[in-house]
Amino acid sequence: MTDFFAGMDAIKYEGPDSDNDFAFRHYDPDEIVMGKALKDHLRFAAAYWHSFAWEGGDPFGGPTFQRPWYPQDDMGRAKLKADVAFEMFQILGVPYFCWHDADVRPEGANFAESRKRLEEIVDYFGEKMEATGVNLLWGTANLFSNRRFMSGAATNPDPDVFAYSAATVKACLDATHKLGGQNYVLWGGREGYETLLNTDMGRERQQAGRFLQMVVEYADKIGFKGGILIEPKPQEPTKHQYDYDVATVYGFLKDFGLENVVKVNVEQGHAILAGHSFEHELALARELGIFGSIDMNRNDYQSGWDTDQFPNNVPEMALAYYEVLRAGGFTTGGTNFDAKLRRQSLDPEDLVLAHVGGMDACAAGLKAAAKMLEDGKLEAAREARYAGWQSDTAQAMLAGDLEAAAARVEAEGIEPEPRSGRQERLENLVNRYV
Amino acid sequence: MTDFFAGMDAIKYEGPDSDNDFAFRHYDPDEIVMGKALKDHLRFAAAYWHSFAWEGGDPFGGPTFQRPWYPQDDMGRAKLKADVAFEMFQILGVPYFCWHDADVRPEGANFAESRKRLEEIVDYFGEKMEATGVNLLWGTANLFSNRRFMSGAATNPDPDVFAYSAATVKACLDATHKLGGQNYVLWGGREGYETLLNTDMGRERQQAGRFLQMVVEYADKIGFKGGILIEPKPQEPTKHQYDYDVATVYGFLKDFGLENVVKVNVEQGHAILAGHSFEHELALARELGIFGSIDMNRNDYQSGWDTDQFPNNVPEMALAYYEVLRAGGFTTGGTNFDAKLRRQSLDPEDLVLAHVGGMDACAAGLKAAAKMLEDGKLEAAREARYAGWQSDTAQAMLAGDLEAAAARVEAEGIEPEPRSGRQERLENLVNRYV
Amino acid sequence: MTDFFAGMDAIKYEGPDSDNDFAFRHYDPDEIVMGKALKDHLRFAAAYWHSFAWEGGDPFGGPTFQRPWYPQDDMGRAKLKADVAFEMFQILGVPYFCWHDADVRPEGANFAESRKRLEEIVDYFGEKMEATGVNLLWGTANLFSNRRFMSGAATNPDPDVFAYSAATVKACLDATHKLGGQNYVLWGGREGYETLLNTDMGRERQQAGRFLQMVVEYADKIGFKGGILIEPKPQEPTKHQYDYDVATVYGFLKDFGLENVVKVNVEQGHAILAGHSFEHELALARELGIFGSIDMNRNDYQSGWDTDQFPNNVPEMALAYYEVLRAGGFTTGGTNFDAKLRRQSLDPEDLVLAHVGGMDACAAGLKAAAKMLEDGKLEAAREARYAGWQSDTAQAMLAGDLEAAAARVEAEGIEPEPRSGRQERLENLVNRYV
């Protein structure tokens, strides 16, 4: 045991009236909701990068945190970091974690050394996972931080960077597979452009599509059964990213014949930055058949960059989990806290409490969503609104042509009278559950 | 002749040094640029709705304009409106115009009467087109203003509204065909939602897809050879519209097998509201093979709604027309001024001058774009940046698999060294042409 | 009694478990919170314009509502509208209402007729207020809808419009005074510009300042004891409005010597459009000593225009009312629902339910805020954070000069060590109360 979290015990559920900062008030992992334990609904994961690799810097300021595993350039300290991380996983009782290669091992002098270091840490993770029962929700490759990726990874003008990216993803996919990861995620933070003036968008799109096919082919070859997920984001760090939002990713997948294989990992903050509500992106992914997993955080509504805050607005989260439940819940996916402390939150306690608050808010949101769904009033109202489409006439019209429809309008003197959409009544209804 | 534009003659080209408000300084219709007359490059169209049907209201205020064809509820005044419109087309020398059914004729007591009124105006247009040589760039149906469309047209929960919309589009497509329209456009301003709570997004998407197929089938049946175009817009009037942006429309077209038939009409303001630059949307449409036509206007960068202002920033327009020229220029498409006067611009002169300024800015932009393309420096820089992909090794890598790429990275010790993207140098280069 | 709300009784409090759509679940008007009845804390008002004068149009569509008092060009129907309005006030049990002159009477053929019509309606209101016990929270003049105000009211380039505006405000202030209004509000929706190119911003600012002084002088002369309030909004309908936000209004008031007389009416939606959270604007108004009243609504976070939706997010409202309570609560001010139905919400029931939901959300928010404040943990944490400033050294430093501070830093070797801001812990704390 390290002494980083000295004095902190495993967080327990104490119910809504508890005034213990270090207790869950809503998240009782074993509570049965809609026939399934909460922990199996939510499938919480902690994110290695924000909690253990990010040092508290922002575009106008340097690191604020001071952790015993800094500077992060040493394999010994990388293992200390892993020790502390797993201690936090256990304090929180999260069943999963997620990582990029760059989070878990220092970069080596060359690719081979970096790969070997990753393998060494993966073995170390393996032991700790075995010992603690914590599993891997997903692994991923960081193809955006190092300067070699400044002009893209798969979409780089330099084919050597494509090669390097391919080698990196192979290593990360191997590692994910070895650790029994539930999914493998791709986030294309540099797959986009700073200026159209120097960019061949069509060519880059082809490179990205082929790259993704190669990933899918390799996953298949090694027998990786987990999900392959793309995480949409509209921009930042680049001016424009190709995986802009769920709808954009869908068109891309269709183009490369991958829409039945690859799914999306939807992040709240990225949805907001793309001009969508989180629930929109989730509902759309479900309707398009590509819903996979979620990155749970919140973006400040008045800030135009990715703020990755811990979530806390329960009514909003209820709407998000409602769409998740309507999709049948998670299969390989889960709730990954892609959220970071504010850079002024220096203390180990802050790290734990941020997760406690987020987990509680998720649990409260999911329970409200379940009540909404079980109660059925919302779905009944939705069905009633479209009931007219059940008629034979309506179905025949869909199967018919414009002329038949037009003829009927004139013959029957159709002059549709609008009916109330009842939005406020439905919003009131939602407020009963949250 | 009406006396609305009394005293105003046809606008002539007088060259950049003219200080005549009522002259073109950049648009010489017959000037040959890249082997083609400017008028054939730009294919200008005036929009009937903004210039003749909009009365100057905004969400906080009523009409400000006072035109002799108000109130717009009478067929006689509808013809007066047409008289004035064609007078403006001739003053400006625009070769095309565009309309919605609702712009050109008052709504009738029922569908049949509305249709007949449209037919009557279409005949009237036919005579005027014959007399003036002005042609139709596109027609379209207004499926958003009347209260019957408040919950959508093709995506309405009520199948009768679908039927009514089908009948309306048939009538408008017939009219467009009769007038020799170059294109037929669909803008789904109510195809979206105000709240997810009462919306079945999957079902509505199916309705929209089937509707579009029906439109394509009917166009084919009547022998309409023009383009069928969708105009993306992210939101407003609804919270979310299904035709969010070019990428979203592409995925939708793929899903319904229409990506080789239907193209996009891209609007500057809608691009901005979706979080994209205009040139991004144009370039993307080109790369996806769905570039059709443009709605030229500008959106105030500090306003979050559709401001539809006349364009005036030549450097921005040069970048837009650069993408148009790279797409090979317009075929059926053109430059439609989907722009409206500010509501304080009350005078007939304002209407003419707004177009004069916009046309001049377009001409200056296109000429700069042509110089950029002919000069070739920008394209040479782009090609040089990707030159590495011409090698056999690079092409083999694309055709190969992750393992081969990874093996090569280690075997050859590939450690890519980034190269400058030279953005500022390229931006300077662009500034030489504008 | 009209039959508009036929079958709807007064809404009663039935507690959180009620599943009656037409009941309050949180708003028990007589519940004592922090020593005061809820109704006296919240001081709810209904807004005449959105609920009774707005017809359901938006920039892309015409009216959707069909009310028996349309068209609104007749004094008889204006009284019918008043009858219905007061019926709604009683059904809801709101103690206050608010109006613009343009909402309550049709425009006359000239100013004098408009004024007389207002006086006639004011008398009619007087009788109804007497009969029902409903009072006036504030009156205001609509100086933005009519085309005469298209270029501003007090800031118009034409002094006749200034005169007309002065006459209008005098009439509205007289009416407000006669009805015992608690406040008089000014919203400068056209006091701004569409383009700087034709605007003399300095001159217009002087006009606006002098106009406000004249209003204050006149209020004083007639013995009006209510609050005089300005309502900030950054833009829309204009590109830029002079009363941009609370901080801007404060500088303006200081410049014209009115910062101790005039206060602000802060609207949630306008705060959002200015890039601020609602609680920010409220807290700032309090700290600057100009907090007056609130317009309660919510703005869609993904829409860039003023959506004026009924509020429903309780955690956000708790933060807003927390700032109100920290300001000592309302004096002349109150909670005005400057919120409108979605244009698809056609039914009289929708109008009632929208208010019921909003009132309930406000009540829940205020009660949570009161608990937060009574509990004291949040304020204790805030005080502890600044405790260092209580020392004599710190106070002496503030009274001293740069040199003394600099000398002490070197002499004492001051090297400040940052302390955690504990944001997530405080956010968790807030979530205990909502």
Add this chain to the structure above:
Amino acid sequence: MTDFFAGMDAIKYEGPDSDNDFAFRHYDPDEIVMGKALKDHLRFAAAYWHSFAWEGGDPFGGPTFQRPWYPQDDMGRAKLKADVAFEMFQILGVPYFCWHDADVRPEGANFAESRKRLEEIVDYFGEKMEATGVNLLWGTANLFSNRRFMSGAATNPDPDVFAYSAATVKACLDATHKLGGQNYVLWGGREGYETLLNTDMGRERQQAGRFLQMVVEYADKIGFKGGILIEPKPQEPTKHQYDYDVATVYGFLKDFGLENVVKVNVEQGHAILAGHSFEHELALARELGIFGSIDMNRNDYQSGWDTDQFPNNVPEMALAYYEVLRAGGFTTGGTNFDAKLRRQSLDPEDLVLAHVGGMDACAAGLKAAAKMLEDGKLEAAREARYAGWQSDTAQAMLAGDLEAAAARVEAEGIEPEPRSGRQERLENLVNRYV
């Protein structure tokens, strides 16, 4: 001479037709415009931080640049950096530069050492300024990057940080004074908050006001005759910054009696992030009497963070310089390029060319603005629009009261008829000059 810019000579003016990347096409420093040399109008300054201290990182990636003066923790390399910087100043021919203490010297082990290092570099600068004729436009203190400032500088909850900040500003003001700086600038990047929950906004505002008074008092004491400037920015790095925009700063200055002493340094990008056009902020500063200097850059209109790009849109810059010229031009202020290379622009050439392009765009913008002003058409139109206010009646009305105005409206039957605002015509006019 270092070899960083090996092979690059001083940039010369070659006129608009030059196709030499390394030449000015618009900036002829000695060209006389409105009676003054261009160099004296524009007063260009290069910013030390972006060009020499920033290493190319962004929130998702590390450094991309590799400069011989990295790592920046050594006084010898700090002098090498200075050598290179002055070489660039001479290549460009910029008459001024600007710095923060943190840019020019490595942080010491304690305050005293940091101060001494600053003094050492200041002496080094002094020699180089003497040798090259380059002068200091302004100095400033970096009170935001180091973790000690994470919760604010003057507004910190810890008075020791206030003291440290005071000592730092004293040192920087001393240094600026010693180097004959034309201005001293304050940018409060951490003077604001991340969450209202832990913030005492009123107290922090008092701290900020007193701090600024102390700065002004000290400047006066040491005989510093330059301008004291505040640089507004709405947010980033914090959620909200107190110096939000020009209007907010004005109210703050009024409150602390500094509105006649302190002026603003207005940045294009910060204006955009606050929801304003650059020309709005400049015009407002002028009208409020607090216009000081400008930070010239551009913010990507589709990005929600501070992109600090080199400016290139001449029509926009013409509008900005038009407001500068209307303010009488710069006195102590100037045009500081607070702009950074894109992180992919790795080469020394990129650094030079970015400035060349920016300087050229500024020169073209200023020359267009001068033509606009000299031509007088725009000002004549503006004056004509307000001409009615010259009448005695209008002036008497302003001096009078509401009752008199109201009486006159009825007596004279005033019914104002709106007049066209002619926006498009004026926009066309502007396009003649750019």
